[in-house]
């Protein structure tokens with residue numbers, strides 16, 4: 001073999017794209033890698049002008065570089081990205097070396113191009129992983145998990161990426177990125193019909209690029225149903241418990257097995273998800289605890305009604321709302337001769353009467369009205385957007401509901417409690433204590449006038 005032949009053979013074997021372009025911008029040499037990049041053979045490119053092969057846009061972009069080299073004889077190195085019509089994007093490291101003749105004229109350019117797409121794709125994944133973890137400090141952003149899956153799908157060249165939770169044998173897709181398959185977030189499947197069950201059985205990251213030849217997958221129900229030939233999935237472990245699985249899959253086989261870099265990337269994506277989900281869990285647990293505590297703080301333990309603090313807030317809010325529109329009605333309600341009930345039957349029976357009476361009152365009002373246990377055997381009903389006329393019937397219904405309440409004792413004896421009700425409409429210049437006082441004064445009148453009745457504050461009361 002001649003030296004020329006050996007050189008030619010070596011250049012043909014290189015993954016580096018090599019070309020030689022003359023002053024007329026014609027391809028004088030291209031190796032197979034270079035031609036393959038354009039889906040052509042070297043024979044199809046030789047002697048052709050650059051403008052025949054490159055898109056107009058690409059040509060205009062590189063022309064100033066070529067002009068520069070032909071004018072100055074300086075070599076050049078730069079990076080570029082090319083997007084193909086099918087959407088594939090390649091990142092290229094490009095080197096131009098001038099060919100100079102004895103008279104110092106630049107007669108051509110050697111073009112050496114490395115496809116560094118894999119490198120940049122890895123950088124992209126790492127950057128997205130960082131963003132997902134970094135953002136968690138502020139607020140969990142579900143969109144960032146979608147973004148992570150999207151980048152993962154592109155990076156691995158698969159059809160679908162999912163982050164799924166597993167609870168009581170049910171597999172729920174929490175996040176999904178797919179252009180090609182019909183799955184959406186919220187989809188639930190029996191765990192046994194998904195590859196997740198294979199991951200969980202292995203209890204570590206697993207992958208295949210040809211499920212039809214892989215005993216772990218080919219007998220699996222999911223393979224029969226979806227025919228996914230390529231899969232990589234890793235368990236998501238939170239607080240030492242399996243939360244779910246991060247998985248990427250594709251219908252077709254993959255020519256090359258997953259590389260070590262790709263496998264480590266999936267592992268890192270899994271760790272990023274674990275971090276975000278764990279934090280989200282802590283956050284929602286805290287919110288739930290706070291809501292529970294707020295509920296406890298505003299609830300009366302005996303009757304389950306709103307307590308005094310909640311009642312005072314309702315009055316404050318009603319007064320604010322009154323400024324913008326209709327008024328409201330406050331009624332103060334007190335059980336009659338309750339001391340006698342306690343003294344006769346005992347405190348526990350007294351409690352039962354309070355509970356039964358509370359239920360009767362709650363059932364008698366509208367959902368927009370509030371029944372409050374202010375303390376002891378004293379209650380308050382706040383009727384939103386009401387006046388004397390519209391509230392009279394409701395309060396009469398409340399009074400009657402308690403009167404109709406029957407508490408039967410073990411001995412067979414029955415107690416029929418009654419309540420007295422004092423009511424007042426709101427005035428524009430009211431505050432919490434003035435309106436409450438008027439209703440309380442009316443209650444006092446109701447007691448004096450014989451109990452078991454509704455009495456309205458008169459206009460002269462202040």
Ligand SMILES: Nc1nc2c(ncn2[C@@H]2O[C@H](COP(=O)(O)OP(=O)(O)OP(=O)(O)O)[C@@H](O)[C@H]2O)c(=O)[nH]1
Nearest residue numbers: 334335336337338339340342347348350351376377
């Ligand atoms: N069982 C029970 N009794 C309570 C509770 N809170 C307050 N009481 C009692 O309710 C009674 C209220 O009695 P009084 O304020 O004297 O009035 P009354 O006997 O209802 O008579 P009038 O209001 O005048 O009709 C007292 O004996 C309190 O001990 C409670 O949570 N449970």
